[in-house]
Amino acid sequence: MPDTGKTGGSRFSKTEFAERKERVQNLARWLFFAMAIAMIIPLLAIVAYLLVKAWPSLSLEFVLDVPRKGMTEGGVWPAFVGTVYLVFISLAVATPIGVLAAVYLNEYAKDNWLNRTINLAVINLAGVPSIVHALFGLGAFVYAARFGYSILSASLTLAIMTLPVIIASTREALASVPMAFREACWNVGATRWQTIRSIVLPNSTSGILTGVILQVSRAAGETAPIMFTGAVFYKAIERGDIFAYRLNEQCMALSMHLYTMATQVPNVDESVPYATAIVLLGSVLLVNASAIAFRAWLRSRKKW
Amino acid sequence: MPPGEKISVQNLRLSYGSKEVLHGISFTVAENEILGVIGPAQSGKSTLLRCLNRTIDFVPDARVSGTILLDGRDIRSRIDVYELRRSIGMVAPLPVGLPLTIYDNVAFAPRAAGLKNRQDLDEIVERCLRQAALWDEVKDRLNSLGTKLSGGQQQRLTIARALSHEPEVLCLDEFSIAIDPVTTMRIEDVLKELRREITIILVTNLTQQARRLADRTMFLFKGEIVELDRNDVIFSDNPASQMTYDYVNGIYG
Amino acid sequence: MIGEKLLELVIRFSGISAILFVLAIFLFVFREALPVLTSEKFSVIQFFTSIEWYPTSVNNVRYGTLALIAGTFSVTLLAMAFAVPLGLGGAIFLSEFCGPKLRETLKIVIELLAAIPSVVWGFIGLTVMSRIIVKYTSAPVGVNMLNGAIILALMAVPIIVSIGEDALKAVPDAYREAGQALGATKWQLVYRVLLPAAKNGLLAAVLLGVGRAVGETMAVLMATGHAVHIPHGILDSIRTLTANIAAELGEAPVGSEHYRVLFLTGVLLFTITFLVNLGADLVIRGVRRK
Numbered sequence: 001m002p003d004t005g006k007t008g009g010s011r012f013s014k015t016e017f018a019e020r021k022e023r024v025q026n027l028a029r030w031l032f033f034a035m036a037i038a039m040i041i042p043l044l045a046i047v048a049y050l051l052v053k054a055w056p057s058l059s060l061e062f063v064l065d066v067p068r069k070g071m072t073e074g075g076v077w078p079a080f081v082g083t084v085y086l087v088f089i090s091l092a093v094a095t096p097i098g099v100l101a102a103v104y105l106n107e108y109a110k111d112n113w114l115n116r117t118i119n120l121a122v123i124n125l126a127g128v129p130s131i132v133h134a135l136f137g138l139g140a141f142v143y144a145a146r147f148g149y150s151i152l153s154a155s156l157t158l159a160i161m162t163l164p165v166i167i168a169s170t171r172e173a174l175a176s177v178p179m180a181f182r183e184a185c186w187n188v189g190a191t192r193w194q195t196i197r198s199i200v201l202p203n204s205t206s207g208i209l210t211g212v213i214l215q216v217s218r219a220a221g222e223t224a225p226i227m228f229t230g231a232v233f234y235k236a237i238e239r240g241d242i243f244a245y246r247l248n249e250q251c252m253a254l255s256m257h258l259y260t261m262a263t264q265v266p267n268v269d270e271s272v273p274y275a276t277a278i279v280l281l282g283s284v285l286l287v288n289a290s291a292i293a294f295r296a297w298l299r300s301r302k303k304w
Numbered sequence: 305m306p307p308g309e310k311i312s313v314q315n316l317r318l319s320y321g322s323k324e325v326l327h328g329i330s331f332t333v334a335e336n337e338i339l340g341v342i343g344p345a346q347s348g349k350s351t352l353l354r355c356l357n358r359t360i361d362f363v364p365d366a367r368v369s370g371t372i373l374l375d376g377r378d379i380r381s382r383i384d385v386y387e388l389r390r391s392i393g394m395v396a397p398l399p400v401g402l403p404l405t406i407y408d409n410v411a412f413a414p415r416a417a418g419l420k421n422r423q424d425l426d427e428i429v430e431r432c433l434r435q436a437a438l439w440d441e442v443k444d445r446l447n448s449l450g451t452k453l454s455g456g457q458q459q460r461l462t463i464a465r466a467l468s469h470e471p472e473v474l475c476l477d478e479f480s481i482a483i484d485p486v487t488t489m490r491i492e493d494v495l496k497e498l499r500r501e502i503t504i505i506l507v508t509n510l511t512q513q514a515r516r517l518a519d520r521t522m523f524l525f526k527g528e529i530v531e532l533d534r535n536d537v538i539f540s541d542n543p544a545s546q547m548t549y550d551y552v553n554g555i556y557g
Numbered sequence: 558m559i560g561e562k563l564l565e566l567v568i569r570f571s572g573i574s575a576i577l578f579v580l581a582i583f584l585f586v587f588r589e590a591l592p593v594l595t596s597e598k599f600s601v602i603q604f605f606t607s608i609e610w611y612p613t614s615v616n617n618v619r620y621g622t623l624a625l626i627a628g629t630f631s632v633t634l635l636a637m638a639f640a641v642p643l644g645l646g647g648a649i650f651l652s653e654f655c656g657p658k659l660r661e662t663l664k665i666v667i668e669l670l671a672a673i674p675s676v677v678w679g680f681i682g683l684t685v686m687s688r689i690i691v692k693y694t695s696a697p698v699g700v701n702m703l704n705g706a707i708i709l710a711l712m713a714v715p716i717i718v719s720i721g722e723d724a725l726k727a728v729p730d731a732y733r734e735a736g737q738a739l740g741a742t743k744w745q746l747v748y749r750v751l752l753p754a755a756k757n758g759l760l761a762a763v764l765l766g767v768g769r770a771v772g773e774t775m776a777v778l779m780a781t782g783h784a785v786h787i788p789h790g791i792l793d794s795i796r797t798l799t800a801n802i803a804a805e806l807g808e809a810p811v812g813s814e815h816y817r818v819l820f821l822t823g824v825l826l827f828t829i830t831f832l833v834n835l836g837a838d839l840v841i842r843g844v845r846r847k
Binding site: 001014021022024025027028031032033035038039040042044046050053065066096097098100101103104105108109114115117118120121122123124125126127128129130131132133134135136138140142144146160163164167191192193214215218220221222223224227228239253256258259273274277280281284285287288292 | 560561564565567568569571572573574575578579581582583585586589594602618642643648649653654655663664665667668669670672673674675676677679680681683684685711714715718741743744745747765768771773774775779790799802803806807811815820821823826827831833834835837838
């Protein structure tokens with residue numbers, strides 16, 4: 001019988017070497033688990049802390065009411081509506097361009113220098129710092145295009161900022177449609193566009209939509225790009241008024257409002273900025289979570 | 305071009321990037337015959353089919369030279385490539401039910417060609433599904449998804465779709481690779497029926513399938529035609545090439 | 558057919574528009590900055606090498622961005638010191654050590670973490686983090702480099718985790734099976750097989766994290782304090798290139814030299830992030846080619 005190691009015992013008992021290997025393995029598992037947990041703890045702790053601090057001011061009334069007494073009291077309605085305006089106008093501009101660009105890149109583009117350049121451009125567009133987008137919006141829309149400080153300028157700036165992410169998520173959705181479907185269509189004499197319209201787009205709409213919803217939450221949180229192009233500290237509108245702003249006017253925005261409340265307004269009740277943060281964070285996470293749920297539901301009813 | 309010749313391929317060369325896959329092959333296919341194409345993987349069989357209906361145009365770095373004549377006309381000179389593709393039916397190795405209803409799967413090609421009349425479409429759908437021996441199984445659920453059918457049913461659906469644009473030539477690329485023997489036999493029966501009306505090119509990994517169905521068989525190896533002859537020669541004890549004999553008898557490949 | 562051709566033209570143009578937008582961003586920002594380059598009070602050498610940033614001084618304006626550059630890089634570096642081990646560790650855990658259910662949950666959490674707006678992170682830095690820092694360190698004020706770095710790290714971790722996980726997933730399963738067949742433990746597998754095989758993808762993940770940290774504005778504006786100087790320790794207040802623009806653009810008169818210099822720092826930022834992202838892209842491309 002061959003030697004089974006220093007521990008003796010039966011042929012299959014663990015050797016010291018095997019035990020050490022296992023200990024390292026377990027240690028590594030726990031170490032990495034701790035690292036993963038280190039990501040969750042902050043999220044929960046932060047949300048909990050913000051909630052506790054915000055509690056005195058938090059109510060539905062806080063969302064619907066307008067700021068009062070030099071913004072030290074009241075609610076966030078003008079900022080909330082402003083954010084909704086900015087997000088929807090920017091997405092109305094960015095979605096068609098982004099989706100078409102993704103269709104081009106995924107369905108039409110061959111591997112040549114032009115399309116490599118486009119890819120590079122998309123990647124770099126995604127990496128441009130938000131404050132540089134702000135400078136661009138100021139130079140291009142506010143001054144060069146003479147849109148002035150307005151919802152239009154701010155929305156267009158946001159639109160260009162969200163464009164690369166819409167392109168990326170749409171491409172992913174398009175790429176998830178198997179190549180075999182396209183080939184089957186081409187084989188029976190369908191044109192590229194017929195293939196895209198009847199097979200590719202219908203089967204990726206939901207994925208594209210998820211990407212756009214996720215973009216709603218990103219655009220809602222942006223501050224720097226709108227700070228110098230169309231968002232203001234304060235604007236008086238009616239409580240609960242939905243049609244408060246025009247395209248060529250400036251507006252308040254939740255993200256900007258939070259920055260203002262946190263850094264510029266003196267003598268404000270401590271819970272007000274926290275409550276503003278909760279409204280912003282809550283809206284963003286809610287939209288985000290619904291997009292994630294939507295995506296999960298879609299995956300469960302895939303057609304192939 | 306002699307009468308009775310459906311397809312004539314002359315000195316067809318094809319390369320993907322710098323790698324040449326077909327090294328200048330020439331052959332003809334007669335009207336209403338079944339031409340079997342056999343050969344090991346990577347010998348250019350599927351690529352050859354892609355050249356026929358010009359879906360090779362969709363492959364970014366593919367370069368083609370040589371001529372392919374269909375009914376004596378160069379396929380490159382065709383202005384309407386979509387019409388060309390409709391005159392050639394193509395069945396891929398793996399069954400592809402499009403994520404549409406069974407009805408829409410079959411009606412897809414006629415619709416793409418501009419046919420809108422519901423009655424005509426109904427007729428085409430029924431005829432093609434019957435031809436593909438699928439009608440009886442699906443006639444009560446034409447509105448359910450084509451992708452939910454079994455593999456064998458989907459392959460017959462694919463054949464029905466390939467017939468829906470009334471092709472003059474039907475190309476099948478290893479159609480039995482993903483389906484069971486019983487379904488394979490059923491489809492082979494379908495092909496025997498179809499040969500009366502159309503020309504069939506049958507690329508297959510099963511040499512015995514070519515032996516059963518084809519009039520002539522081509523042995524393609526590494527992008528060159530080793531031998532192309534009537535079946536009673538190819539599958540005899542003394543084909544022209546020793547390689548053919550070895551391959552057909554399972555000694556090589 | 559004509560309609561289809563027209564549509565394909567629109568699609569093609571949309572694709573190309575991405576290039577136009579990048580060019581437009583550079584051109585418009587550069588156009589606003591251009592006049593200052595010829596001004597006699599401005600020198601390019603001073604712009605890059607001087608630590609003196611006195612844009613509003615009445616009789617001796619100086620536009621040196623060295624302190625701001627140092628601020629940006631020091632806070633980014635410190636943030637990466639926190640984020641890289643956490644992010645890569647998280648990525649390894651997700652792709653190699655955890656079960657599918659936990660993985661799905663964690664990925665959702667990471668996605669939500671990535672969705673928190675930067676202004677909320679800045680607010681957290683300003684309120685929560687600064688109090689913690691004052692309490693546990695000797696720092697006189699809580700808004701400083703350490704604060705900014707922690708916030709930036711929390712913001713960069715989700716990116717590093719998700720892209721790092723993709724990189725690890727891209728390693729063929731055959732490698733894992735071969736390793737396990739040789740009797741390697743998970744840890745040996747990670748250390749000796751997966752990390753070397755995925756190193757380019759992981760590097761790209763880190764670079765994209767760096768890109769995000771360098772370009773981040775609101776969080777560092779609110780969390781790092783506002784001292785324009787070369788930091789001597791991690792408890793010093795600093796100011797970054799991005800925060801500087803955000804803080805001063807509102808007060809600089811339109812068309813003034815100060816205003817144009819701020820645009821010039823924008824060009825500088827654009828260039829830095831462009832290079833970082835280009836690097837990440839090249840690294841990722843290298844991975845794909847293999």
